Amino acid sequence: MGRITNCFERLKNAGRQALIPYVTAGDPAPAVSVPLMHAMVAAGADIIELGVPFSDPMADGPVIQRAAERALMQGTSLRDVLAMVAEFRRQDTGTPVVLMGYLNPVEVMGYDTFAKAAAGVGVDGVISVDLPPEEAHGLLTALRGQAIDPIFLLAPTTDDIRIEKICAVASGYVYYVALKGVTGAAGLDVQSVADKLAQIGRHTGLPVAVGFGIKDADAAATVAKVADAVVVGSSLVKKIEQNAGQSDRIIREIADVLARMRVAMDA
């Protein structure tokens, strides 16, 4: 059993939900990423989604677009991101790490090369935002060969047929995109999320994480009542932008946001 499945089992037994922060690797600087990851775990993160920066992030709102631009300005490549995970694993062998990004950097590296390298450094799951299961055969084979969980998105527009098809190939968890829009958008409707999660639950026993549009501790706590995990990204990345150049303060403020979410979710 992988670290992700273990993590959800442990939380389930404790009656808790996972808190999953997203940050873009290399933002604000490559040297900050690993200390930031450790600080997020200390503040209550259960799983870390580490963004692989891409030049054309079509599914992201302006906050995460700018994060990718900052990371790329400093040359952060997929190889660098894998090196960060390796460094993180020297101190933390328990917290699952999921890489989230777009297909092309993985495609250029080669599916097998990537999967082997990712498994070697201790990556547990991979989300490729622009890779629906219809196109995923090659990457799925490579990831499964290395016991890495392929994590897929489900959306408000996803119908029963597709939920069935996606959950059949996913493992670890599935990620429900809570609104029609890009990361960091407004307009989260908790009732419609709850309805959709009930629909998804009729097709799969996999844990369901909910992300996109969760801005604060209240929203996290509300979503945690209906989901297995809460993903928070843009509202953390905003702290990086607001405190440009002050890495200690960035780490402190992000840890603070997560700690408040943790308390609200566990209350």
Added chain:
Amino acid sequence: MTVQIKQAAGALPDDNGHFGPYGGRFVAETLMVPLRELQEAYDKYLSDDDFLNELDEDLRQFVGRPSPLYLAERWSAQLGGAQIYLKREDLNHTGAHKVNNTVGQALLAKRMGKTRIIAETGAGQHGVATATVAARLGLKCVVYMGAVDIARQAVNVYRMKLLGAEVVSVASGSKTLKDALNEAMRDWVTNIDDTFYIIGTVAGPHPYPAMVRDFQAIIGREARAQILDQAGRLPDALVACVGGGSNAIGLFYPFLDDSDVAVYGVEAAGHGLETGRHAAPLCAGRPGVLHGNRTYLMEDDNGQIIETHSISAGLDYPGVGPEHAWLKDAGRAQYVAISDDEALAAFHNLTRVEGIMPALESSHALAYAGKLASTMARDQIIVVNLSGRGDKDIHTVAALEGIKV
């Protein structure tokens, strides 16, 4: 070879939009069901007589089709080789081939009950063609355009505004066409219920490459009938410029089964392929995944998309339609590149010799056709797609020559 080409012309893409290893649907999950709905609507109306009749009527009465196939006698004589015929897409309403596709997609949008149209644009020709059909049908229209392109295509920006469209400046990434496309995709994912995204080229997720090709293929169908009528035989070669590749596939597609017709797609070599400052993914790039499809791309060793350069905003794009990638690999079409300077020379030459001012995009095709013609015999024939008129480019050309217009 012939059998394979027949497949290329007849059976591709497959049900998931693949042209061999290229094409497909590489998008976020939110768009998968809307893309399926678009596919279903398109399949339905492609065989619906009312739809096809309305499209045909619009192409004749609103666009001004058929466009002439013009024999450039003086220019051909000057070159001393093959006879060059120009497919006059520059004479269409709005001045380029782009309107063939926007008329078709807008009719589809109306049938699907969508009330809001969005588009991306580089040179502004597709944006103008989209704003035009939106005005005519009374649909709300938003056009995304890179901040760099807005600065160099001010006339088209103003045209779009006059037509009632909102032009949104895109300041992310390289601030050109690829970023405008990203932003249009983000709008679409957010406003999926009431919005129809009119993609302007034969790229993007399935069914766009096939659908845009089918709407543009009228160029080649007309040209094929016209050359048979005017010259009594098929041409020896076709030449068209390739950015995303919609005017090129539109000309090429109806000829793909004619194995004696050579097919040349002309990319933008910018400052020269050896400088890296170009927009020629088929000539100097490699396969990857961007904007919903797998195709040849300009990318670095880490899979990041790199900035392109061309004097022509309409060719300044790091990808290319997946069917062109397939035609390249299958050997059915050859892809070559023409530099900024060569295109500019062709722009001036056609203007002076034939009294026709071509778009800088089309000037790339003209420059290559000129080279090709002089290696061919006088009884041979080349058909060039003159995909747009050059009025929009006079400020660019004047600035290069230090003239203030």
